[in-house]
Amino acid sequence: MGSFVAGLDASAVNVALPSISADLGGGLAGQQWVANAYLLALGSLILVGGSLGDLLGERRMFVLGVSGFGVVSVLCAAAPSIEVLIACRALQGVFGALLTPSSLAVIVSAFPQRERGAAIGSWTAWAGIATVVGPLAGGYLVDAASWRWIFAINVPFVAIAVTLVLRAVPARDPGRARVPVDWAGAGLCVLGLAGPVLALIRQPASGWGAPDVLIPGLAGLALLGAFLAWEARAEHPMLPLSLFRRRNFAVGNAQTFAMYGGLGATFFFLVLFLQQVAGYAALQAGVATLPTTIIMFSLSKRAGRLADRHGPRLFMGLGPIVAAAGLALMLRLDAGLDYWTDLFPALLLFSLGLSATVAPLTATVLADADERNAGIASGVNNAVARVAGLLTVAALGAVGAASFTASVDRGLDGRRLDPQAQRVVQEAKRRTLARADTGALPGPEGAAVASAVTDAAVHAFRLGIGIAAGLVALGGLLGLAGIVNPRRVVRCEDCPGGQLAGQPADAARDPLPAVALPARPRTA
CATH class of the missing domain: 1.20.1250.20 (MFS general substrate transporter like domains)
Structure with missing residues (x-):
């Protein structure tokens, strides 16, 4: 519940x-x-x-x-x-x-x-x-x-x-080990992430040189640097940097960042585009993305079993590339899209690639941490997935807004607009992925504004989806180039939903067990 x-x-x-x-x-x-x-x-x-x-x-x-x-x-x-x-x-x-x-x-x-x-x-x-x-x-x-x-x-x-x-x-037995909370690290992390996000979201309206963009952006980057420095010397860090010395853990989290960044941006922009540009109702937009969820939870566990049998490297490499190909098919979408011929095939290919990836990715990251650090490794991977979506939605929002504004200006270049039409255009620029409300404008002028705004929205959406596809494909290349056989066996079928469904079984392990137990033999 x-x-x-x-x-x-x-x-x-x-x-x-x-x-x-x-x-x-x-x-x-x-x-x-x-x-x-x-x-x-x-x-x-x-x-x-x-x-x-x-x-x-x-x-x-x-x-x-x-x-x-x-x-x-x-x-x-x-x-x-x-x-x-x-x-x-x-x-x-x-x-x-x-x-x-x-x-x-x-x-x-x-x-x-x-x-x-x-x-x-x-x-x-x-x-x-x-x-x-x-x-x-x-x-x-x-x-x-x-x-x-x-x-x-x-x-x-x-x-x-x-x-x-x-x-x-x-209630839990109070005799279990207790680890102090890294409050200083938490504060630095929150403020460090908030600064760049605020800067990226404010940038389209204020510009890169504005104080409300420059100050929080630079301050956030400085605080993120202070966060890493603190975690490197803290006795009980919330982010143990030593884990990143392990190849699969480091590469797997880099792949998680690239992939989940692309996924976060995809679903954010796709749902907005379907409703605000293509004219879908909210329920229709929700149903439109349903095939991804159904395919994910139908096939990911089976793909995990295959990866357990044959090794995760090819699944982690080829799966994201297939998913990226599905996203690339979405570059064909426009304001008058047909769901079954335009969007559904793209979602189908995207979902198949995603299903082949999420369980092997999570399992491989956990397998590179020893039993003692399995819980914290799962938590780090979960946090990386969330932060990736946070940063990419903010960054691609800034890119999309800049692209939209420039496209509208190009579409209306040389056309003289009356004050009412100018207000409609300014409101459209503020909303970005949306059609213009031109009902009160004269026929020819309203048609010109509507066409320019709709074309700009489609262009901004395609730019965002193209970058998201590139991020997902980058995740696949990282998997092919960097992943080696895991140090410890973590079965993919125990991680069927990856970080999309919360945390896998290793998340429940204690990071610091009270009693030292003999190490279990590892599987080569």
Whole structure:
């Protein structure tokens, strides 16, 4: 239930972004922040959430995370402005960072070893169901009622989750090892990531030389440098840099960053394009991306078994290249797209490549960490996936906005517009991926503005998707060039959803066990 709530909310928000923007304003920058505020808090604090679970108990952190997520969901539903909604989304990310690492650990503490496999399978299934249901439920609620219901609907699931955990899950044995929380590292990480994200989102409106772009951008980069320096000398770092000396761990996380960056940008821009340019309703946009989820959760475990048998390197190399080819097919899309001939074949190819990649990628990263560091390795990989989506959505938003503005100006070059038409064009530039509202303009002038804005939106979308395809293909090249046989066997079929479905089984391992056990023999 707890994982379902977080997954449902995360997958439904993208479908609601056009409706949120129409109601609260904010344009593309506001839409970016609604998505990025959550990812910023979640990605930078997820390792701290794992440390707090170790220090105070997984059940306590799970209950706090789920309860807080529910309370903040109500605040999101009642948000009177885009600024309040963004702040509440950031708080959702904070509580999500408590919920995500502890969810699987709660299952491990509640079930004996012989029953744990089935329990973990059910947990993974609920995460998968949330990913399927989210866009459909979100699209239906947006069309039938209001975007506010995608947040309010969380409340009954939160109540069920808290009740079940308090009644059924025992408190953890306090005798287990406790690791201090790296608060300084967490603060540096949050502020360091926030600076570049703020700069990238403000850049289209202010320009690179503006103080509100230059100052947070440079300050954020300096804080990220301070974060790395602190982690290198901290006694209990939230990000153990020593893990990156291991080849597969370093290459696998680099591939995770490239791939999940491309994936985050793809789904963000595709859903906006379908609704704001192609004219899809919210429910139609949610249904349109459903084949990816169905194929992912139908085939990824089977692909994982093949990778267990034949080795992960080719799956990690060729899978992303196939997925990138599917994204490249989306470069054909325009405002009058036909779903079955234009978008569906691209999604099919993209989904097949993605299904071949996610389980081997996660398993290989975990296999390069020893048993003692398996939990923290999973947390790092999960954080890398979140941060990748955060940064690429911000960066490609800036690129897309600049491309859109330049394309509109080229399309209207030499045409004299009256003041009303100029206002329509300026509003379109602020929204970026959207058609212009030209209903009040005279026929020829309105047609010219509408054509220029629509063509610019299609061009900006294709640019963003092209860069996303390049990032996913780069992930495949990194896999082919850098991955070697894993140091330790982690079965791909134990990681069927990769970081798309939360965290795999190794996430529940203690980073610092209280009793030193003899090392298990490793498989060559």
